[in-house]
Amino acid sequence: MKLNEILKARGISKAQASRMANIPQNDFYLAANGKHAFFPAWRRRLAEVLKMSEEELFPEYAKRRDEKC
Helix, strand or coil, X not given: CHHHHHHHHHCCCHHHHHHHXXXXXXXXXXXXXXXXXXXXXXHHHHHHHHCCCHHHHCHHHHHXXXXXX
16 A cells, blocks of 8 residues: 555654544554555545645545546
8 A cells, every 4th residue: 555655755653644634543554454444534634634635645546436437
């Protein structure tokens, strides 16, 4: 998952990212490890915190959305 790579490159822990994006830490860990989906609101808040587009941060979700259209 691209998110983990971005957090590591920026020196941000998953705990810090979850607090900055106001996502419950346990849910963030599950989603970051592929065991839970990132809800749209979570993706939006995390993208804002990291100053990236949702499509850039979560290409797997953008691809699924494009396939549905």
